[in-house]
Amino acid sequence: MTYIAKPKFHHPGLKKNELGYTHRDYEGKISTLCAGCGHDSITASIIEACYELSIEPHRVAKISGIGCSSKTPDYFLGNSHGFNSVHGRMPSVLTGANLANRDLIYLGVSGDGDSASIGFGQFAHSIRRGVNMTYIVENNGVYGLTKGQFSATADRGSKSKKGVTNTDNAIDLVAIALQLGATFVARSFSGDKTQLVPLIAAAIRHKGASFIDVISPCIAFNNHAGSTKSFDYVREHNDAVNRLDVLVGRDPIAVDYAPGMVQVVEQHDGSKVALRKIDADYDPHDRLGAMTFLQKHAAKGQIVTGLLYVDPEAEDLHEHLNTVETPLNTLEADALCPGSAVLDKINASLR
Amino acid sequence: MPDKKPISSVNDFVVRFANVNGSGSASANELFARAILRHGVPVSPRNIFPSNIQGLPTWYEVRVTEAGHLGARGGVDMMVAMNPQTWDKDVAGIEPGGYLFYDSTKPMPSTKFRDDITVIGVPLTAITNSTYTDPRQRQLFKNIIYLGALCALLDMDPKVIEQLIGEQYKGKEKLLSSNVHALHLGRDWALQNLKCPIGLRIKRADKVGDRIFIEGNSAAALGAVYGGATVCAWYPITPSSSVAEAFTSHCKKYRHDPETGKAKYAIVQGEDELASIGIVIGASWNGARAFTATSGPGISLMTEFIGLSYFAEIPAVIMNIQRAGPSTGMPTRTQQCDIIACAYASHGDTKHVLLFPEDPAEAFEFAAASFDLAERLQTTIFLMLDLDIGMNHRLCRPLKWDDAKQYDRGKVMTAEMLEEGRDFGRYLDVDGDGIPYRTYPGTHPTKGSYFTRGTSRDRYARYSEEGPVYADNMQRLVRKFETAQDLVPRPLQANAERPTKYGVIYFGSTSPAMDEAIGLLEARGHQLDRLRIRAFPFHSSVASFLAEHDFVYVVEQNRDSQLRQLIVNENGIDPVRLVPIVHYDGTPITARFIAKAIGDHQDHLKVTPLRKAVS
Ligand SMILES: Cc1ncc(C[n+]2csc(CCOP(=O)(O)OP(=O)(O)O)c2C)c(N)n1
Ligand code: SF4
Numbered sequence: 001m002t003y004i005a006k007p008k009f010h011h012p013g014l015k016k017n018e019l020g021y022t023h024r025d026y027e028g029k030i031s032t033l034c035a036g037c038g039h040d041s042i043t044a045s046i047i048e049a050c051y052e053l054s055i056e057p058h059r060v061a062k063i064s065g066i067g068c069s070s071k072t073p074d075y076f077l078g079n080s081h082g083f084n085s086v087h088g089r090m091p092s093v094l095t096g097a098n099l100a101n102r103d104l105i106y107l108g109v110s111g112d113g114d115s116a117s118i119g120f121g122q123f124a125h126s127i128r129r130g131v132n133m134t135y136i137v138e139n140n141g142v143y144g145l146t147k148g149q150f151s152a153t154a155d156r157g158s159k160s161k162k163g164v165t166n167t168d169n170a171i172d173l174v175a176i177a178l179q180l181g182a183t184f185v186a187r188s189f190s191g192d193k194t195q196l197v198p199l200i201a202a203a204i205r206h207k208g209a210s211f212i213d214v215i216s217p218c219i220a221f222n223n224h225a226g227s228t229k230s231f232d233y234v235r236e237h238n239d240a241v242n243r244l245d246v247l248v249g250r251d252p253i254a255v256d257y258a259p260g261m262v263q264v265v266e267q268h269d270g271s272k273v274a275l276r277k278i279d280a281d282y283d284p285h286d287r288l289g290a291m292t293f294l295q296k297h298a299a300k301g302q303i304v305t306g307l308l309y310v311d312p313e314a315e316d317l318h319e320h321l322n323t324v325e326t327p328l329n330t331l332e333a334d335a336l337c338p339g340s341a342v343l344d345k346i347n348a349s350l351r
Numbered sequence: 352m353p354d355k356k357p358i359s360s361v362n363d364f365v366v367r368f369a370n371v372n373g374s375g376s377a378s379a380n381e382l383f384a385r386a387i388l389r390h391g392v393p394v395s396p397r398n399i400f401p402s403n404i405q406g407l408p409t410w411y412e413v414r415v416t417e418a419g420h421l422g423a424r425g426g427v428d429m430m431v432a433m434n435p436q437t438w439d440k441d442v443a444g445i446e447p448g449g450y451l452f453y454d455s456t457k458p459m460p461s462t463k464f465r466d467d468i469t470v471i472g473v474p475l476t477a478i479t480n481s482t483y484t485d486p487r488q489r490q491l492f493k494n495i496i497y498l499g500a501l502c503a504l505l506d507m508d509p510k511v512i513e514q515l516i517g518e519q520y521k522g523k524e525k526l527l528s529s530n531v532h533a534l535h536l537g538r539d540w541a542l543q544n545l546k547c548p549i550g551l552r553i554k555r556a557d558k559v560g561d562r563i564f565i566e567g568n569s570a571a572a573l574g575a576v577y578g579g580a581t582v583c584a585w586y587p588i589t590p591s592s593s594v595a596e597a598f599t600s601h602c603k604k605y606r607h608d609p610e611t612g613k614a615k616y617a618i619v620q621g622e623d624e625l626a627s628i629g630i631v632i633g634a635s636w637n638g639a640r641a642f643t644a645t646s647g648p649g650i651s652l653m654t655e656f657i658g659l660s661y662f663a664e665i666p667a668v669i670m671n672i673q674r675a676g677p678s679t680g681m682p683t684r685t686q687q688c689d690i691i692a693c694a695y696a697s698h699g700d701t702k703h704v705l706l707f708p709e710d711p712a713e714a715f716e717f718a719a720a721s722f723d724l725a726e727r728l729q730t731t732i733f734l735m736l737d738l739d740i741g742m743n744h745r746l747c748r749p750l751k752w753d754d755a756k757q758y759d760r761g762k763v764m765t766a767e768m769l770e771e772g773r774d775f776g777r778y779l780d781v782d783g784d785g786i787p788y789r790t791y792p793g794t795h796p797t798k799g800s801y802f803t804r805g806t807s808r809d810r811y812a813r814y815s816e817e818g819p820v821y822a823d824n825m826q827r828l829v830r831k832f833e834t835a836q837d838l839v840p841r842p843l844q845a846n847a848e849r850p851t852k853y854g855v856i857y858f859g860s861t862s863p864a865m866d867e868a869i870g871l872l873e874a875r876g877h878q879l880d881r882l883r884i885r886a887f888p889f890h891s892s893v894a895s896f897l898a899e900h901d902f903v904y905v906v907e908q909n910r911d912s913q914l915r916q917l918i919v920n921e922n923g924i925d926p927v928r929l930v931p932i933v934h935y936d937g938t939p940i941t942a943r944f945i946a947k948a949i950g951d952h953q954d955h956l957k958v959t960p961l962r963k964a965v966s
Contacts, residue, residue, distance in 0.1 A: 058800060061637065061792045074802055074814075081792035083636060084804040085629070086655050092584075092626040096633025096641060097792070099582050099617040104637075104793050122629070125622040317617075324613040328581040329638035329791065331615055333758050336579045338605040340752045346573070347749040350563035351388075 018054035026050045026057055028078040033068055038190035038216030039138045043075045045193055046107070046136075049200035050077060055105060061097055062107045065090040065119060068145045069111035069138035069216070088119025091126030091135070095317070098131050101327040102318050105204060106133040113143040116152035116171045123173070127180045127209045132316035134203040134210045137173055138190070140218035141228065148221030155228040161221050172298065174308065177211040178291050183314030184210035185290065186307045190217065199307060208314030215303065284310050355448040355467040359550035362392045362417035364428040366501075366551075369441045371434050373405035379494035380411040382515055383501065384744070387415055388564060389511045391556040395421040395863070397743050397939065402589070402682045408437045417558055421710075421746060422864030425941040429551055431497060438463065450549060452501070454493075471545060473500045478540060482533075492533040499537025506548035508555070509538055563711075563749050567740035568644075570711035570750065571670055572597035574718025575642055576605060579758050580668070582641035583618045584630035586649060589682050590738040591672035594644035595620075624649035628656040628667065635666040636803060638763070638791040640722045642668035647676040647689050650696065657731050658697030659805045661828070664778070664787065666725035666732075666761070669693075670718065673737040675937045684937025685738035687859055690913035693733045694887055700825060702832050704839060705733045705887040709862035710740060712747040713885075717840065719752075726761035728835055729789060737908070739860040739939040764788045769798040777801040777812040778824060785830030832888055839886035842893055847878035854900035855932075855949065856893075858884040858914060860939065861906055867942035868949070875950045879904070887917065894922050897929075902956075904949050906932040908940050 014022040026047040031040050050057065060080040064070035066087035073082040085093040094108045108126075115123040115137050126135065141154040148161050152171045159165055177185045184206040188196040196214065203210035283289055290309040297304045324331075358364065366383070370376035377398075384396040395414040401407035414424050429450040432441045445451060447467045453459070455472025464470050479493045502509050513531050520527035541547055572594050575583070585595040599618055606615045621627035627643040634641035645653070650671055660667045673689050675681035693705055706721060708714040714736055721732040762782075764775055769790070775798065778787050787810075790799035801812035807821045808814050815821075857865045862883060872879060882896045882903075897903055897918070905915040912931030919926045932948045934940040 056796060058796045059793055063633070079797055079800050081790075081800050082802040083633075084802065084806070085632070086659055086805060089625060089629045089656070092621070092629025093633035093636070095619065095626075096582060096584065096630035096635070096639075097637040098633075099619070099630070100634040100637035100639030100641070101791075101793065121622055122626055125626060129619070321617050321619075322612075322614050323617050324608055324611065324615050328615070328617060328634075331579075331581060333579060333756065335615060336581065336606070337577050337752070337756075340754050342605060343577070343750050343752045347561075347563050350565050351559075351561075 017051055019056065021051065021054070021057070023047065023051050025079070026077055028073075028075040031072070031075045033071065033075075034219050036219040037068065037144075038140060038214075038218065039069050039072050040075070041190040041193070042136065042138050042196070042214050042216055043072050045190075045196040045200055047076050048193065048197045049204065052197065053201050053204060055204070059103075060105045060107055061094075062109065063090050063094045063097060064109040065111070065114035066145070067111035067114045067143070068218075069140075070109060070114055072138070073107070073109050088114050088117070089122055090114065091119065091122035091131070094133055094135075095126055095129065095131050098133060098317065099321075099323075100329040102132070102323070102325075103327050106131070107204075108133050108135040110135070110137050111144070111151070112137055112139040112141060112153040112173070113146075113151040116173055120152070120171070124176065124180055127177055127182045127211060129317050130181070130183065130209050130315060130320060132207055132209070132318070134200065134206075134212070136200070136212045136214060138216040139173070139213050140216050140222050142218050142222045144218050144221060158228045159224070161224055172294070174211070174213045175291065175294055177213075178287055178294070178309055182211045182309070183208035183311040184307075185309040186211070187213045187215070187303070187305045189215045189303075189305055192305070195305060202307065202310075206310065206314070208311070208316045215305075284308060353448070353467050353469050357450070357469045357550045358428055358446065358448040360428070361552045361554050362415055362556060364415050364551045365424055365426060366413045366415070366429045366431065367427040367441075367444075368411045368413075368431040369434040369437050370409050370411070371436070372401060372403060372407050372409045374433075374494070375491045376409075376433065376494045377411065379498050380413070381744070382512065382519075383498055384413045385515055385564070386502075386507060386512045387413065387553055388559055388746070389515065390507065390553050391559050392417055392553060393419045393421070393558050393562075393746050395423070395746065397423060397739070399938070400683050402679075408434050415553065417556055419558060419746075420863065420867045420942065422862075422867055423939040423941045425943045431501070433497070442468075450551065452497070452504070454497075469549065471504065471549070473497065473537070473540060473545075475500075475537075478536060482536060492529070495530055495533035496537035496540075499534040499539075500541040500545075501537075502534070503538045503541035503547045504545065504549050504551075506552045506554070509534065559746065561749055562746045564744050564746055565711045566593070566597075566742060566744055567708070567711045567714045567736050568593040568672060568742060569597040570715040570747075571644075571708075571718040571734060571736060571741075573601050573750065574715040575668075575722075576601045577715070577752055578640065578719030578722040580640045580642050580722060581616050582630065582634035582639050583616070583643065584621045584627040584634075584641070585618075585643050586621045586624050586627050586645065588646045588649050590674050590685075590742045591644040591646045591649070591670065593742065594670055594672065598644075624652040625656070628653040628669070631667050631669075632656055632660055632665050635725070636792075640666075640668075640726070640758075642670060642722070644670040644672065646672050646674050646682075647692070648678065650689055650692055654697045657703065658699060658701055660731045661697065661701045661703065662699070662805055663803050664729040664789070665803070666722075666729055668718075668721045668725050668732050668734065670734040670736065672741040673735065675935070681937045683738070685860070685939055686908050686935055686937065687735070687737050687861070688909035688913065688935070689735070690907075690909070690917060691911075693735065694917055696731075702888070703731050703733055704728065704835050705735050706840065707735050707859040707885050708740070709859055709883065709885075710747045711745050712750060714740060715750045717885075720840070723759040724835075724838060727759050727838060728786065728831060729761060730831070735859060737860050762786055762788045764790050764794075764799060766795045766799075769795045775799050775801075776810045778808065778810045778827070780810075780827050780830065783830075784834040785827050785832070786834060787827075836888045836890055839888065839890070841890050842885055842896070843883045844892065844896065845881045845883075847873075847880050849878050851878040851880055852901040853878070853953070854880045854882060854896055854903040855906060856882045856884060856896070856903055856914070856918070857906040861908060861945075864940050864942045864945055865906060868945035871942055871946035872950055872953075875946070875953075877950060877953045879949070884914070887921075889918065889921055893918065897922060897924050900928075902928055902930055904930045904932050904952070906940070906945055906949075908934050910935045
């Protein structure tokens with residue numbers, strides 16, 4: 001299997017963003033995933049969000065684990081560095097990368113197998129450390145790349161393609177992220193671009209650990225009757241809590257003014273997230289409320305989507321560690337090495 | 352009077368303190384070692400401790416050695432027996448003619464002593480209890496009181512110890528004076544009630560010079576500071592934890608921006624070793640110098656990532672402070688037992704660079720150099736220490752740094768170079784040394800980005816599972832490893848006075864014992880050339896050394912003679928010519944052991960010493 005090169009053709013009429021980039025500048029290699037895989041829709045949403053935010057593509061570092069989902073960073077932002085690390089350990093690699101250079105944007109892409117099983121620990125710890133990142137789990141309830149085994153997010157009672165019933169309880173990554181202190185927690189559906197694109201954009205703007213669980217049907221192994229992650233099932237059970245848009249700088253992107261209450265969430269960097277509430281009483285600043293809300297709907301067999309929680313004042317790991325503003329990877333001997341005079345003093349103290 | 356004439360020795364003996372873990376004796380015992388050092392007499396102390404926190408036996412051994420032998424000697428000339436639990440074993444371990452120092456508050460039956468040793472009783476508990484009421488004070492000061500008594504018995508200058516106490520409690524006057532008081536309590540009692548000094552004595556000398564007294568782990572951590580490490584991720588494990596702890600305290604002292612007070616480093620205690628090495632790899636991928644410190648079990652967990660580092664060519668520095676394994680074997684005992692595990696760590700065809708420092712000074716030097724090597728070679732570098740160097744104070748030459756030194760960041764293609772139109776293929780062997788160029792993330796808007804992966808790819812980092820493409824890459828990695836041979840520290844050779852057909856190879860913490868053993872072997876009439884290996888891949892001089900000698904002993908501290916296996920494997924040499932000399936009971940190898948093992952083998956070969964053959 002080798003790459004399929006994408007033609008470098010830009011239509012002169014393509015719309016440009018603030019930086020003069022077109023959509024094509026945010027694309028990557030042609031996907032080698034199954035046609036119709038939910039992960040490809042997420043890729044499209046990531047491209048859209050980065051385009052809308054006018055991010056310089058090369059300022060993004062995209063890091064993943066192993067799995068179909070973890071392959072996707074190759075399919076977006078072709079001009080940025082990507083890292084397909086090892087199974088389940090994207091979070092640590094991302095944490096290290098982030099420590100080395102706080103100035104880039106860190107996008108972590110993972111699967112439910114990757115994050116909820118082998119990588120459950122790393123998922124949890126990167127979130128509790130407050131690594132400034134956007135952590136997206138492309139959640140299909142199965143192991144795609146190894147051909148359809150249940151993952152830990154598969155619901156109890158759901159059936160595998162081979163007809164096996166899952167007897168284990170499911171892990172709800174969103175609930176865990178909330179409990180671990182993630183400062184931005186959302187869930188969406190790969191097919192719902194209107195909801196997903198602004199969620200990704202808001203997560204990128206958020207400073208601190210942002211987590212988005214995206215239900216992403218696997219066309220090959222999890223789109224059958226009895227699955228709780230199929231297109232049909234999700235569409236039926238999707239109970240959206242809100243819609244949101246991102247307002248960046250002075251030129252806010254037009255908001256779709258549907259009826260209902262609008263809530264403006266101010267991010268740490270000054271950018272504003274306007275939430276359009278569907279549930280009038282939902283408050284995305286209330287962690288406890290979010291947890292209860294989730295549990296209540298989960299009990300009804302419903303999947304709650306939308307921005308569930310955000311702390312606009314969040315701090316990130318660099319703040320916890322009180323590191324210098326200059327990226328650590330640019331510091332050289334003059335800044336780092338205490339020098340021979342200090343060493344002489346150290347020697348003297350050791351006699 | 353004992354049966355055997357009491358040992359009489361100035362500045363050359365071994366004192367061993369038997370204590371109970373958690374009794375606060377460690378600092379008093381260390382004070383004893385330092386005091387001797389301040390008399391200008393070299394010491395080589397060793398901590399022998401159990402894998403528990405409180406209650407189990409612990410020993411601290413001080414080898415007083417005017418000749419400067421820094422390996423363990425074996426045998427005990429004076430036992431300070433403060434632990435009833437280990438009394439019988441402790442008493443039995445004293446050399447004939449040696450001394451037993453004990454707390455005589457409670458009378459002991461005479462069967463508890465030996466006739467061929469001198470028994471010295473000091474009613475420590477009685478003295479302590481009559482002076483202090485607080486139980487913790489009683490426990491702590493008892494240690495200083497026995498130190499005071501030893502000061503009188505060994506004819507040490509109390510001023511030296513007072514001065515050391517003064518340095519330790521600078522600014523804490525109350526603690527200072529109470530410690531000095533306890534010291535004199537013990538010393539005065541001994542002077543008044545015992546025959547002081549005994550046969551073992553400390554006499555001022557001038558044998559320490561400008562050498563420093565430091566633990567290997569602390570020196571390695573300082574090497575990381577000087578070497579420019581900015582990211583450290585680690586997970587606690589004995590005997591490596593003190594590397595990260597020392598790195599933290601060195602950084603706090605030397606790495607804060609004076610204006611903002613902000614840290615020019617990031618230290619994360621990972622949730623496990625998997626995360627720690629992942630953080631190191633992520634940070635190094637992104638252009639920072641990063642390291643982790645661990646021990647054998649941690650290495651096992653890291654191996655998948657180590658394979659990634661090798662294949663995806665990402666720098667990483669791992670300090671492995673070895674302990675006796677496998678598994679939790681003897682977690683607080685020393686060995687050099689992860690040679691094979693580290694040299695070939697991970698799955699598939701992998702080979703890694705190993706560095707073997709012999710003492711803290713080299714640990715500092717090699718630790719600093721490992722970051723240059725990791726970036727130059729874009730691969731994992733293992734700094735192979737062990738508990739014996741890592742957690743013991745060793746006398747070594749002062750640490751040195753050349754202020755003109757710039758870090759070797761390896762082959763990094765910059766935005767300017769890309770702008771110039773330089774061809775960037777992440778895995779292109781531009782210079783024929785097997786080392787490709789890399790770019791840091793975020794370098795250029797349109798050029799130089801690539802996708803890092805553990806899966807096969809072509810020279811331009813494009814995913815490919817074509818056989819020839821994979822093989823081409825694996826061959827280049829071999830070339831890179833060959834390049835490494837000339838970049839790593841070379842072996843050091845020392846030849847015997849006369850030409851000899853016999854050689855000995857050794858490495859790391861075995862060095863001081865080996866150096867001393869050579870003298871013992873010469874005294875037995877055996878001449879050997881020595882080669883101290885300092886790194887893997889082996890430099891070509893290793894092959895030459897093997898070719899020049901009929902038999903080469905390989906001295907190491909593990910059961911399976913792992914370095915020997917590696918030499919056989921990498922040099923395609925007849926294994927019969929490499930004679931394993933192994934010591935692996937968890938205690939540091941001694942000169943006596945090496946000299947006996949090699950000497951017996953030489954005798955067995957019915958070797959006629961060359962001296963006789965020639966004459
Ligand atoms: C250490 C290790 N164990 C197992 C595997 C095999 N493996 C590859 S992908 C995968 C599961 C991926 O599932 P998920 O993260 O849900 O991604 P999806 O393919 O469903 O998108 C597994 C088990 C591996 N690569 N590494
Ligand atoms: S197997 Fe499933 S997850 Fe993998 S590419 Fe195909 S549809 Fe997507």
